[in-house]
Amino acid sequence: MTFPLEPIVMVSTLDGPQLELTLWARMCDEALAAGDRMITLFGRVAPHDTVCVTAVLLGAEGPLRVLRAHAPRGASFSSLTPRHPCMQMFERELWEQTGLTPEGHPWLKPVRFEGARQQRMTAYPFFSVRGHDVHEVGVGPIHASVIEPGHFRFMCHGERVQHLEIQLGYQHRGVEALLLQRPPHALTSLVETVVGDSSIAYAWGYCTALEVLSGVQAGARAELVRGVALELERVAMHLSSLTGLTTDAAFLQGGATYGRLRTAVINASMRVCGSRFGRGWLRPGGVRFGITETLRQDLRHTLGLVAKDIAEVNDLVLKARSVRSRLRGVGILSTQAAREIGMVGLAGRASDVGFDTRAALPGRLYQAHPVAALTETTGDCWSRMKLRMREIDASLGWVADVLEQPGLDVPTAQILPQGMLRPNTLCVSLREGFRGPVVQILETGADGHLVHHKVQDPSMLNWFGVALAMRENAISDFPICNKSFDLSYCGNDI
Known part of the structure; x- marks a missing residue:
């Protein structure tokens, strides 16, 4: 790797220290207390009825580092959540998937109802707010519009929400087990459908991990094309979010215009690779479709028109009194709360948590073509809307600069060696999708075959933020608040 701050790390599972569970928990505690960010924490049931636990941390100066421990199934450790609320979802998932118990966890409830819990969703232990004038309102899992299944339980005093509890897991698909059923070199087409509106982010993260495990590095020009694909995805999906948000705020001129512009952007991607969502564009070793001179001119023209129209509609939206009245001061997630619960991506940056892996872990691409981590400070629906506008402008500017680079008409992806991957290796790969960092971990065994493929969507970490903001x-105000976060249901129910 050329630069130390790569969005990827690879460690040997044989050479690294295998910690005892209590010591591992204490080291995680010390790292978090020192200001490190927990990127992911997960477990894998290993042979001989043991559990291998992995924590991936990022310090203020980087790079990524890994802490691993082994423990017998049914073991327990002192929960980190009371001291570090950002750990609550990680520990719940670890408990549900492996049986390791975080003793003292204040909110130990199923995340996806995996395994034996699949038929017990009706037994979910909802929190209860007591009081003579308190009533509960349930929404979902069958919704009144085209939306994925999720249940929202509101505890209200009059019209005012005292507490919101969100229960997901209705469409748990067993993605991680499915990803182990195909040869790794044939997985990209499946990986890019894990969360359909983040196809590029998932595909790029997977391709990079597979390349590292195969001893291959994609060319610099192919990385530029991958960057263009990702930023086009970011622009399109932010426009989709703005479409829903302005429509819910009854500013239909904004909703109609943002929707039209989104179509222009995804159609531009389709003209490059044949898919409006970028599927099939990226493959291990590079990209299947470069940007020819004709496509370069097409993208310049299309994005130039889009930028002009976005500026006009943004100005209308930001000046509209009805929109300001509807969004300002609604759904506030304070900076302190966002930091404590570990918010990531745009939802975190809108509450002044300036974490963007493109800036924190730039690698060779974003080192050469930097991206600034944009933030807003108020943490309300207005802040999240405004930040989407700013990130769209930044992405359009970034793509325009990259399109000036020569050699984007790169050849098709090189064919990776079809032999086994690097054995006894753990590879952690991140890509900053439009919602936040998409995390994938590939672990190989002694024979070079995959023994674990961990997938983490940023939505899993951010849903609790919606509950606090309400x-x-x-x-x-819930429809507007929910849309301002624009999280993925299937991204949680992996």
């Missing part, structure tokens, strides 16, 4: 808001 407190002390009117229940009628």
